[in-house]
Amino acid sequence: MTATSIVIPDGMPQYEDQPRFDPALIRADFPILDREVNGHPLVYLDSGNTSQKPRQVIDAINEHLARHNGNVSRSVHTLGTEATLAYEGARAKVAAFINAPSPDEVVFTKNSTEAINLVAYSFLNASLSPKGDPRFKLGPGDEIVISEMEHHSNIVPWQLLAERTGATVRWFGITDAGRLDESELDELINERTKIVSIVHYSNILGTINATSRITARVREVGALLMLDCSQSVPHLPMDVVDYDVDFIAFTGHKMLGPTGIGVLWGRGELLAAMPPFLGGGSMIETVTMGGSTFAPPPMRFEAGTPPIAEAVGLGAAVDYLSAVGMKAISWYEKELTAYALDALQTVPGLRLFGPKVPVGRGGTLSFDLDGIHPHDVGQVLDAEGVQVRVGHHCARPTCVRFGVPAMTRASLYLYNTTADIDALVAGLEKVRKVFA
Template sequence: MTTIAIPPGMPQYDDVPRFDVARVRADFPILNREINGYPLVYLDSANTSHKPRQVLDVLEEHYALHNANVSRSVHTLGTEATEAYEGARAKVAAFINAPSTDEVVFTKNSTEAINIVAYAFSNASLRPDADPRFRLGPGDEVVISEMEHHSNIVPWQLLCERTGATLRWFPVTEGGRLDESGLEDLVTERTKIVSLVHVSNILGTVNATSRITERVRAVGALLLLDCSQSVPHLPIDVVDLDADYIVFTGHKMCGPTGIGVLWGRGELLAAMPPVFGGGSMIETVTMARTTYAAPPARFEAGTPPIAEAVALGAAVDYLTGIGMRAIQWHEKELTAYALDALASVPDLRIFGPTVPVGRGGTISFALGDVHPHDVGQVLDSLGVQVRVGHHCAKPVCSRFGVPAMTRASFYLYTTTEEIDALVAGLEQVRKVFD
């Protein structure tokens, strides 16, 4: 079993669950690759995670043996596909402790999930008989933060443009935390929805949301949490989290691309108007009018990503088998190790929390005056894969006065040896550009 040397000052715990990282890595075929003659060091899991053989096999088997459309046919293949698709929904619901499987809507990704909520507000705003919680107009406000991924900024900007509502946001402190000092002035009786990232994809910050949730409830607003970077890495319980919606995506949690999840409280989904029209989302259709199916079908128009959903169910099985608490602690220890190791690199500036408390395994940094693209190219020549750029979070880069950042991100298959390779690679970058 792989163990991690924890830097001085980091608490040691004997009762946390552990797993054998070497055995986990053996499940991921891609980790056997070499890049430019070097062993692959993949430190870009916040972008997309790799897929274990257990997920790849399920995806292949579904197409090979059970391929059919869902909720349309009574023949054997159609029944098998439907059962597998709905079985995956049940697995996802259990994974996040959703009170009902009907609260799990399959989407293309987190971006589409957020847009579904935003467009439901937009559609409701055109209907005088719509639930008033979803009607927006001039004088109403939507609140986000400066820390958001573009997918949790642009849909709300567009919604405010369509409805005349005002967009407001929490600023970010120099230490990479949400600045909640103006909470009561920011979230008011004019606020209709607050939409925040749970774990930042660029700063690694884990946002403690309890104080914001309390304020949201006090003013009668709704709360959406972008959990794209938390559901794959932390135990998530939607009941304890006490949000109204959460979104996440399959490809960041060992699943395939093209599949995501919108979880919403059942009574809210039932009150939301549809966003996409077409087959499968209807109750009945005449030439004069249409009535709509109950959620989740109401929000899943057309043929859904069936095989992708089934494979996402397999990813949930895989992560559950390892244990989300074990994954959380593995990454916490890796992050402590990485923060300590990166501190030894001269002229390296870390953006976001510099202690492994209230932060996840995503570390963005600058190396002196070397442009991140140059950092990334040198690291790639050594087999080390990191992401460079604005990470779909340009306001964060602007906040810290840089055009781009280099980002290393970890997952259950990451080792301390790979972090050592990153540090050695950064030393090589310094030599090239010294």
């Protein structure tokens, strides 16, 4: 039995209104979870890096490539039409999943990084053009606000933009508890602020940032607001209208989909005012040797042949998550996170980074163990079949903030169980013995 087949007669997902569900039914859909690593059952605790894929997503990609492979928007033959319908159908599924007012507000990119860069380069292009929309124009005296807990993909593009325009990058700090420090919110976001771009769910601390106060201040000063939702969209219900944001970015491979596909959602009126990011085929309205005009969004931002099969896979992932129910997933993961927080506290010498309670935090758990280098921790755990992430997790400023060069990170998803957490704790005890 598969999760996507578990529906009650009226067609509503069985799990949607239930805070508990049977993870065994979920796990059965993921072929990779049946394998062994180094003679041990696979314990996959690296979903914050990339999630595993259910059979339904794998089959959807295979079926598309085997039976419907063609290029989109380039032909009137049957295969091209089928491919176009599948591609645009995936866009509509994604739009519904995040409650976007229109599918035309969903731009397919290759990942979250490209989605954030798309917005940053639109600011740059508008700043360089006399006809650029003033909402996107930057120059000396203007400010960009990010935070200290960002992934590098939400730091470096804004630093590059500031260097090229003369603007200034400013940032929220992090409290000792692993939360955003909003103590100087009104001073940090001010009349000079043009855009605030912050992470919704930290990929290293597990912190889920409450955004209401920041949103209110952004609206008060007339700036734009972007959320990096790479970690939140896979785990939490997302409603872009309710969050009152201008842009969000997320990626397919962290939400059961394939690599090579990501999403930028933006308000329709803002996307329509943004200049192109890349030039080429499919993003144009007319082309002459003397100049070109450009298609409306989202095509304006999707130059060249897009990731068609990947979009189909992402659509299948959205179907899967929707069938299980995002409320059910978030409730299950909250319980699993509470169990993990308690279990890790039993490990002598373990220092957990980020919130210590399962409130305003997700199942991303980064830690240091008795000063043992994370690479050594990861190698011993791998020998036990336990897969975790080690390093600075593309969030080096956060590591610097807490005085460590790197961290070990275990990240949970809907297919994990308390047995996986028990295996992690047992593996950490093995690490301590090896390096005693």
